[in-house]
Amino acid sequence: MAEAFFNEVAAAIGAEWINRSEETLRRYGENTMPGGDRRPLGVVYPGSTAEVQTIVKAANRHGVALYPVSTGNNIGLGSRSAVHAGQVVLDLGRRMNRILEIDETLAFAVVEPGVSYQAMYDELLRRGDKFMVDVTSGPPQGGMLGNALDKGAGYGPYFDHFGFSCGMEIVLGNGEVLRTGDGALAGSELPNWHVSKYSFGPILDGLFAQSNFGIVTRMGIWLLPRPPAVRSFHFTYPDDDDLAEIVDICRALKLSNFVPTLLRVANDLYLCGSEHPSPEYSPGNRTPISDAGRRALREKDKLGAWTVSGAFYGPSMAAIEPQIERVRAAFGKSGKATYIPHEEALGFHALQVAINACSGVPGVGELGLLKWRPGGGNLWFLPGTPMVGSIANECQRMARRIYAEYGMDYMIMNVCSARFARGLHVITFDRENPEENARANTCYEALARAYAERGIFVGRAPLDYHALHMGQAMPAFRDSCTAIKAALDPAGVIAPGRYGIG
Ligand SMILES: Cc1cc2nc3c(=O)[nH]c(=O)nc-3n(C[C@H](O)[C@H](O)[C@H](O)COP(=O)(O)OP(=O)(O)OC[C@H]3O[C@@H](n4cnc5c(N)ncnc54)[C@H](O)[C@@H]3O)c2cc1C
Structure with a gap:
């Protein structure tokens, strides 16, 4: 099963973007928690949203569990190790690490998963230090997108990193691509996707924070003009x-x-x-x-x-x-x-x-x-x-x-x-x-x-305690999460067990 998965992915994105060496499996399994390291089955490095889709579809066909990380600096909460040993770590940040846009009029950035706080800080400095990114006091190599998805926070007026994100692109567990907010309208030239927070219909963005319903490949993040x-x-x-x-x-x-x-x-x-x-x-x-x-x-x-x-x-x-x-x-x-x-x-x-x-x-x-x-x-x-x-x-x-x-x-x-x-x-x-x-x-x-x-x-x-905390929630909360998982990731290929969801 796993061999067929890796063969199919290698043929689609190139064998050089799969690593199953002893040393890599050891490093990607490491964390700081009491439950022990969790050795993955392999590590895959996609280069685009289309490649993420290809990998998710292959995982569906071959029954392989994927564990996405962006920059993998979730120290004290799991680092970049998967929920369970034997999952395939999808390291998005290695190749998908571009700042896609910085809009200096409306003060927002659009990032791929691998953009770290340090990289954004350096780029804003290079552009004249006119804007400030709300950082954490954790590792500078931690990423803006992964941190926002894990409901991380900083300390300035834009401290609520999920709250100050706007507009996502997601590969769902069934392989479909979803764009939230104004991104759901095809072909718009305007920057609405990343500035208009509460668009038509239910706010789907929240489903992808602390869950395992999809893999986020792009996110808009608002910036604060740097005060003198x-x-x-x-x-x-x-x-x-x-x-x-x-x-x-x-x-x-x-x-x-x-x-x-x-x-x-x-x-x-x-x-x-x-x-x-x-x-x-x-x-x-x-x-x-x-x-x-x-x-x-x-x-x-x-x-x-x-x-x-x-x-x-x-x-x-x-x-x-x-x-x-x-x-x-x-x-x-x-x-x-x-x-x-x-x-x-x-x-x-x-x-x-x-x-x-x-x-x-x-x-x-x-x-x-x-x-x-x-x-x-x-x-x-x-x-x-x-x-x-x-x-x-x-x-x-x-x-x-x-x-x-x-x-x-x-x-x-x-x-x-x-x-x-x-x-x-x-x-x-x-x-x-x-x-x-x-x-x-x-x-x-x-x-x-x-x-x-x-x-x-x-x-x-921390990952070790996701199941414990989910067990503390009322049955209707747990059942709702299970039902959403079944709808968006019916084969359960994305991070099964993350945040205690199937
Ligand atoms: C001393 C110290 C201080 C810290 N201070 C802070 C602080 O001030 N604020 C704070 O928030 N944290 C803090 N942290 C915690 C942590 O280190 C940071 O939050 C860090 O930014 C998280 O790692 P990351 O950004 O690399 O995210 P990642 O590890 O890339 O992502 C976090 C998790 O989100 C999920 N995920 C990531 N990317 C995706 C994706 N594209 N699609 C779907 N799911 C995804 C994965 O399950 C992943 O494990 C601190 C840690 C330490 C040790």
Whole structure:
């Protein structure tokens, strides 16, 4: 079956675009999760939408499962490994990596799957730095299209990467090509496809985020005109329980949209962990870092139990001063916060990450988190909680207790918007130590259970836990996903199991 598939694909797109070498299968199976690597059957590199169609049709004929990745930097969530071993990874980014268009009048770009944040940043710079792409603080080689499809997010006004995408081209599981929005009209010369967000009929775009109904080959992404000045602000707070005050202040600042960026509220270990390996960890150690150890780290890095970061945009640094003063007044009221001005923050490596993230500059600063403990294990637990201080503290206490129970170090950044905060919980562990690996797994499962019991779902999940989370959803949700899968991918060839869908 598989041999016939590879023969047919080789004849259609060229044998050089299939790789089944030992080394490649090993590398494409690697990830950072506790469930282990997943060796694919092979890797195929399509060069066009038509080639993707050919491959999908061959997969239908031969009963082969395909796992599409765009740039494959989904670190902590699956990297580029497939849901199950034995699927064929479709690496779209290797050859389909062109910026198809940048429209400087309407401020949007059209990209193929392989366009990374770094590539878009470099191209915009080359064109005179007039536009800003909303970046993540993750790997610069991560891609705009894959990130948007996985409901990834950044930190500027266009932080909602799926929300700020417009118009897709998709190869469905049955091999048909679908264009969403105005793209569904054949032959239009106007740029409507990538600017008119809510066109005629149901909004089908959403079906292709966190699902396995199709393979997206093109996407429009909106760009922000680069403001002449970006001025950040930062506040440190001394105590864990100060989170409640911070969240209540952030809510007020965001509900009125006074602060244009999201507010990054990072705990000590999230920021210090990006800078140093754990000073207390030793192999087999079952206890998290001590409070004294945490205090010593934050004193060394001049950071707080919590550090808040955000930014304003304006015509000049001086013109932004009044906004900064208003934010200082808000955070200054209780007397607990210490202000770190933009100019000083530029000298703090950990705060530079926040400044870059709000300025549309990709960077590797946060990847230090992967080295907090040895052994390469990294998982992200990503619940969204309401922006109410008392609830934020309740959740904090619950999560700290669970982390401690499993001997993990509580690292979190609450990314605050107006009504909810995405809690970026990091679990960094020694994946090469089976006992610690098992503890990281049960820690994630315990967090998933505890939050779901409170009615809080995750916004994105590591591959290992897609089935678990789908099992938490009501039957009608699961049945609807199954029915859509049957309609769009009747032979089930696209990423079976992704996001817990058949
Ligand atoms: C330290 C650190 C910080 C991070 N910070 C952030 C952050 O600030 N924001 C954030 O969002 N993430 C963050 N991440 C997570 C992740 O690294 C990024 O989201 C990254 O951009 C995702 O990888 P990618 O863009 O290469 O997507 P890919 O791996 O290419 O795609 C992601 C998934 O989407 C699906 N997919 C991809 N392309 C297609 C397609 N064409 N058709 C159908 N399905 C497809 C696949 O299942 C794939 O596994 C961080 C990670 C780390 C380790």
